[in-house]
Amino acid sequence: MAPSVAVENLNPKVLKCEYAVRGEIVIHAQVSWRLQQQLQTQPGSLPFDEILYCNIGNPQSLGQQPVTFFREVLALCDHPSLLEKEETKSLFSADAISRAKRILSTIPGRATGAYSHSQGIKGLRDAIAAGIALRDGFPANADDIFVTDGASPGVHMMMQLLLRDEKDGILCPIPQYPLYSASIALHGGTLIPYYLDEKTGWGLEISELKKQLEDARSKGIDVRALVVINPGNPTGQVLAEDNQCDIVRFCKNEGLVLLADEVYQENIYVDDKKFNSFKKIARSIGYGEDDLPLVSFQSVSKGYYGECGKRGGYMEITGFSASVREQVYKIASVNLCSNITGQILASLIMNPPKEGDESYAAYKAEKDGILQSLARRAKALEDAFNNLEGISCNKAEGAMYLFPQIHLPQKAIEAAKAAKKAPDAFYALRLLEATGIVVVPGSGFGQVPGTWHIRCTILPQEDKIPAVITRFKAFHEAFMAEYRD
């Protein structure tokens, strides 16, 4: 009869889109699922006793506990009648109670179950803007905030807005978080790669940006925007301030929108680097609204809070004309609004307890404990990688990942070819089967042709890191012994 739905008649942009972080999970998950089952049904039959997930930036899935204050406030906002009960005072901290009351008072009708303004509840956007202003030392405006279900929907919105067809390009770092390649493919544009320099600690060179921009323009591509991920994913570097100044000037001079992925702004592990938002940098060098269209993405999923499942975040949009912003608002409004729990959480991470608040000491202990532990884990894994034959790993300055280069022997590369796999995917699969450690092959993020990497999160709980290192070392040595040229 008449045509039905088949892969052949689906949207080719969907077919073209690859999504490495989750895409690899489809393959690796099948293997790890099988291994997980085998661990349960035939204990002792594998050379390891648990699967160690180092593949997704998903802290709470690996046992990280949520920040108590944030969850207290969420629970009270979810069930406001608690606020009228005496017993509540013994179950919740006083500042969580007062914060929940304050938040509810800014929500029309105290209705956490109502659609909000499509940009997010005004009172929460005020709080987010206040948090940004405090962070940057420059004013921020609630009207510039679009609260989103995590950073990803914000990125999609911007791609949807900017990309007309394949002649529109977006400059993206390579390696990159594959949300960008996936979103550009889904919206039919062209990804213009610029390579981060592994030798200089994943440095972002303006000369490379210029070269790629000119090359793209010579091919008739209208380059619309530059994506910068700072701190880097999957690379973990933190940009230096003068480098950021150059990037901002480059965008202004070239008429590019700067899409600043700043979701790891709290995740910095070295003393000699600090996070600077691109907006702060732009304002510091005297650039105002009119000089630069700039979008900063933030998320409740990362930082020390790691609230991935809550799907909260925002984008701060500056330097767009009123008529362009109206179009952003239209896209936001088609999805009505982001979830209110995530909206509340976004306001909380930008306004955590302050000195003097009842929860402050406990909050600070939780926060510092998580960040200090992440720093130790990052260092331990970085050192372990660098101690292995043929592996070199840049410093983990920030974010939640290491992206070591594996200098694979020719013999291993040929074995991968025979198995019809990318060499790094071949390596990662062998690693999984031998050790239960799940990582993502570098080919999912992009890399200089002929180089091979893996992305390994620093998220397994600290007491598991020695096991990760021991197993990884044993596997790698055996792998090299098998394939050494």
Added chain:
Amino acid sequence: MAPSVAVENLNPKVLKCEYAVRGEIVIHAQVSWRLQQQLQTQPGSLPFDEILYCNIGNPQSLGQQPVTFFREVLALCDHPSLLEKEETKSLFSADAISRAKRILSTIPGRATGAYSHSQGIKGLRDAIAAGIALRDGFPANADDIFVTDGASPGVHMMMQLLLRDEKDGILCPIPQYPLYSASIALHGGTLIPYYLDEKTGWGLEISELKKQLEDARSKGIDVRALVVINPGNPTGQVLAEDNQCDIVRFCKNEGLVLLADEVYQENIYVDDKKFNSFKKIARSIGYGEDDLPLVSFQSVSKGYYGECGKRGGYMEITGFSASVREQVYKIASVNLCSNITGQILASLIMNPPKEGDESYAAYKAEKDGILQSLARRAKALEDAFNNLEGISCNKAEGAMYLFPQIHLPQKAIEAAKAAKKAPDAFYALRLLEATGIVVVPGSGFGQVPGTWHIRCTILPQEDKIPAVITRFKAFHEAFMAEYRD
């Protein structure tokens, strides 16, 4: 200098997209905002003392209280350490506590802050499938469930999947909920309208479907899917079972995907109609998986729960091949997962308290109270509209809306033209300015050319309905007096 961002160089699909429900708010909100301010700053200066919002299906924004049991469970899942405290037993019902424990036990690591499987947490999908099976009397499978941030993202996913270019068409009812026209525009396809028959209570005639399908095909359009909204939005009708059987057969015979918007499945206000899911209908007439690709959308935003702000929902996908479903999964995975609070809530609305549970009596009283009140409000508004000169309103069988036809005098139509407004938008704006009542003009939903409607929700709290009616009546009579031909 280099090009920057301007409306002229944005994605034309975004520019083309109109979103009536929210789009109208942009205009009406400006007016209602101004009026709201004036009410505060100059009390008594307007002929009314509050704005009455009848424009969005957003019950809790108008004072509807959330269902206690659902919120208890959400609060406990947000802050699971409550479950270990003795005081909790006096603050929460026993079945909310046990339900929260059960839900947490199905979440890997009890981590409500972790990304889940991109289709949603397996245990929650099991619960949703069980709820569907109980509702329909036919089996449902967790693997067919994609939990989403409300119904809208599910609709977008399907449009993104099916639409390749403007030669792909989707059959949509007119009038329709403008999410469909917006989503089709954003994804670059063509909306093929089929008209609901106002004279037969917004009847869905197969002959009309056939006519529009053939007409579209004769123009070279590849019609991919049929959207049916049941109960109807903005029209409020509930389809009869034999009509549904015919629709299912039509889709099978014509090779169309049936996109069934079933978000108002709990909202039925007349005794002689009941909700039947299209899946139940298909299975009842002996159609299996292979006969019909069918997607059912459900949401936590509607029903008696009205939890719009929680952004929860699901789509149940049957009749797609494994390879097509893989592509749906890929789109879902690009956004990682839907928010866990919404996921939990979706499992709750499909599995509310049952007889024998501690909360059952209170739950049932809340549910019945809301639905019975909605039925009374619907009837009162319907009767009021039908008592006015030149207004005819079909029965409010279900959903949350009435869509009365306003037979505008020629003089009013000319006045609208002079004011550069659609006649129904002109009417609605005059209504707002005179009474503070906000409704959405029918032109945002589509209507038979030359007819004019407004969409009015039945959601103002019951004690406000008399005021809505009195003010509406006074306005309409004055309007007619002014413009009567």
